Amino acid sequence: MNHLTLLAEGSKIGNPAVNIGIFVAFVIVTLVIVIRVGRRNTNAAEFFTGGHAFSGPQNGIAIAGDYLSAASFLGIAGAIAVYGYDGFLYSIGFLVAWLVALLLVAELLRNTGKYTMADVLSFRLKQKPVRLAAATSTMTVSLFYLLAQMAGAGGLVALLLDIQGRAAQSLVIAVVGVLMIVYVLIGGMTGTTWVQIIKAVLLITGAAVMTILVLAKFGLNFSHILGSAQNMVQEATTKGVSSRDVLAPGAQYGGSTTSKINLLSLGLALVLGTAGLPHVLMRFYTVPTAKEARRSVVWAIGLIGAFYLFTLVLGYGAAALVGPDKILAAPGGQNSAAPLLAFQLGGTILLGIISAVAFATILAVVAGLTITASASFAHDVYASVMKNHKVTEDEQVRVSRITAVVLGIAAIGLGILANGQNVAFLVALAFAVAASANLPTIVYSLYWKRFNTRGALWSMYGGLISCLVLIIFSPAVSGTKTSMIPGAHFDWFPLANPGIVSIPLAFILGIVGTLTSSDAGDPELNAEMEVRSLTGVGAEKATHH
Amino acid sequence: MPSIDIPPRETQPSGAQYLAVQASPEFQELRRTLRRFVFPTTAFFLIWYASYVLLGAFAHDFMAIKVWGNINVGLLLGLGQFLTTFIITGLYVRFANRELDPRAEKIRNEMHWSQQ
Numbered sequence: 216m217n218h219l220t221l222l223a224e225g226s227k228i229g230n231p232a233v234n235i236g237i238f239v240a241f242v243i244v245t246l247v248i249v250i251r252v253g254r255r256n257t258n259a260a261e262f263f264t265g266g267h268a269f270s271g272p273q274n275g276i277a278i279a280g281d282y283l284s285a286a287s288f289l290g291i292a293g294a295i296a297v298y299g300y301d302g303f304l305y306s307i308g309f310l311v312a313w314l315v316a317l318l319l320v321a322e323l324l325r326n327t328g329k330y331t332m333a334d335v336l337s338f339r340l341k342q343k344p345v346r347l348a349a350a351t352s353t354m355t356v357s358l359f360y361l362l363a364q365m366a367g368a369g370g371l372v373a374l375l376l377d378i379q380g381r382a383a384q385s386l387v388i389a390v391v392g393v394l395m396i397v398y399v400l401i402g403g404m405t406g407t408t409w410v411q412i413i414k415a416v417l418l419i420t421g422a423a424v425m426t427i428l429v430l431a432k433f434g435l436n437f438s439h440i441l442g443s444a445q446n447m448v449q450e451a452t453t454k455g456v457s458s459r460d461v462l463a464p465g466a467q468y469g470g471s472t473t474s475k476i477n478l479l480s481l482g483l484a485l486v487l488g489t490a491g492l493p494h495v496l497m498r499f500y501t502v503p504t505a506k507e508a509r510r511s512v513v514w515a516i517g518l519i520g521a522f523y524l525f526t527l528v529l530g531y532g533a534a535a536l537v538g539p540d541k542i543l544a545a546p547g548g549q550n551s552a553a554p555l556l557a558f559q560l561g562g563t564i565l566l567g568i569i570s571a572v573a574f575a576t577i578l579a580v581v582a583g584l585t586i587t588a589s590a591s592f593a594h595d596v597y598a599s600v601m602k603n604h605k606v607t608e609d610e611q612v613r614v615s616r617i618t619a620v621v622l623g624i625a626a627i628g629l630g631i632l633a634n635g636q637n638v639a640f641l642v643a644l645a646f647a648v649a650a651s652a653n654l655p656t657i658v659y660s661l662y663w664k665r666f667n668t669r670g671a672l673w674s675m676y677g678g679l680i681s682c683l684v685l686i687i688f689s690p691a692v693s694g695t696k697t698s699m700i701p702g703a704h705f706d707w708f709p710l711a712n713p714g715i716v717s718i719p720l721a722f723i724l725g726i727v728g729t730l731t732s733s734d735a736g737d738p739e740l741n742a743e744m745e746v747r748s749l750t751g752v753g754a755e756k757a758t759h760h
Numbered sequence: 761m762p763s764i765d766i767p768p769r770e771t772q773p774s775g776a777q778y779l780a781v782q783a784s785p786e787f788q789e790l791r792r793t794l795r796r797f798v799f800p801t802t803a804f805f806l807i808w809y810a811s812y813v814l815l816g817a818f819a820h821d822f823m824a825i826k827v828w829g830n831i832n833v834g835l836l837l838g839l840g841q842f843l844t845t846f847i848i849t850g851l852y853v854r855f856a857n858r859e860l861d862p863r864a865e866k867i868r869n870e871m872h873w874s875q876q
Binding site for chain 2: 300460462475
């Protein structure tokens, strides 16, 4: 999370040629794999879900790859290094959120749907309007998430590859976009999943190695790391840093009551957003059964939990070993904490590996988002709403491929425009939209028999629109010097994160919409959905590779 | 079927069959078993998480109380969130393997036979 607004100035660290070399090696290896598995992309089930044929552990690693974005790695480690405890709060929300996915959503979704989130939401409701609403929110969430990653890529490049000019950074964003299009077009879901798996293994291994090195420097005594971190912060000369208590909450969100409520709002969006993120939900279709979906979430929770524990050590380790002054002065500010720590611990080579992994992370996450958004457009909007289901599955794949190219080009353009923007707000917005527009309808349609079309539409559009409107009028967009439009003042909504208003609103709208409509649904479809979701009768089967 | 998105299978259970299964005691028991575990557990971890975030936002002094060396209450509660997440995951998997999977499988098999 946090500010990936990187400034292209200041001291450079390590050797950009090594960083680029390791990154190119990653691209070549993943491209070879994607091309090899891409030959199997012969039908829609293969292209959209990898033929439902991944195992639980494989999918769990891929979920971790999808979820642990560069923002997680660089942002959280950096926030802990500079603000201490408040950075840790983020990672807890991101982790606990997986219990919602495990207990309430993953298995029932796998049993009921086929390719997209809308399959489940529209199962027993009116197909066209519900699919359109679900596709709209899928594409909104994916676009914000995509933008955040692309905008971050430009800044990351400045830091890691020492590419300073705006034009050169734009070129790198374009390269990321083109690579992403290639991965999705050739590899489909199978190729994308393998990219996620490779990236997750590299990222988690890299973080684990660094954690061991940090712990070894302090004689495996975590309390000692904390003490050194606090000492370095107290000795810092950067304005406002030395007075911080980085071992307790409050350094970032401690000030006014508004900022405390902001923290609650963010916490709510994080914990309820994950199980509504379309690219996470779509991953549950890549496994053959509900039991494998369960295993994949268990693997994901284990890996993501371990990774966040590593970032805790890395964040405080960076504060203790590198120091907040040096971190804040580096190009990239607090996001450079993890790379600087890598340089301190293992010199040019470790820095090169960590930098390449961070960059690969962006590439993999972007590919996952693109396939989700393009599948939703092809399957929900084109096939269902526009063509009344009178299209073949091959046609859906073709439309999805075209959509991926269009999205890729749009993401390149928007990413170049958004280069240097505050990425935190884009990612937080994606979570807030997912928690408001998607999660209430997912939970209601799986657990509430009476729930009907009006409830779904009110909840989805109400959540989506309230979320977007509140963000536009929040300090994230205007009013402060870190806003998107620093000069203007239309920030009448005080919170940077709308979750605390829009999420309860969407839940309430779902109830009110349902109860004010006499539509009780089709009892046979209701029974079918409930029986299928709980037993797995008639669920999509794996295809053979 | 509402759409061609759900492809025809050799033996597709009918709506009447689904209604019958839904009303059967076995299915009602499966549903009850699932909800009896999932709803209270969800309530528990959401309340525990919300309490933690509230303490993080409003009780800085309490969170800063040192317990052992530089390890304070806030850090222990945070690590406690990790611990409960891992424990709940483990408990749910054990519960689902023992209580849900056999019941679901039995209903699946019965539906399969009744179509033959």
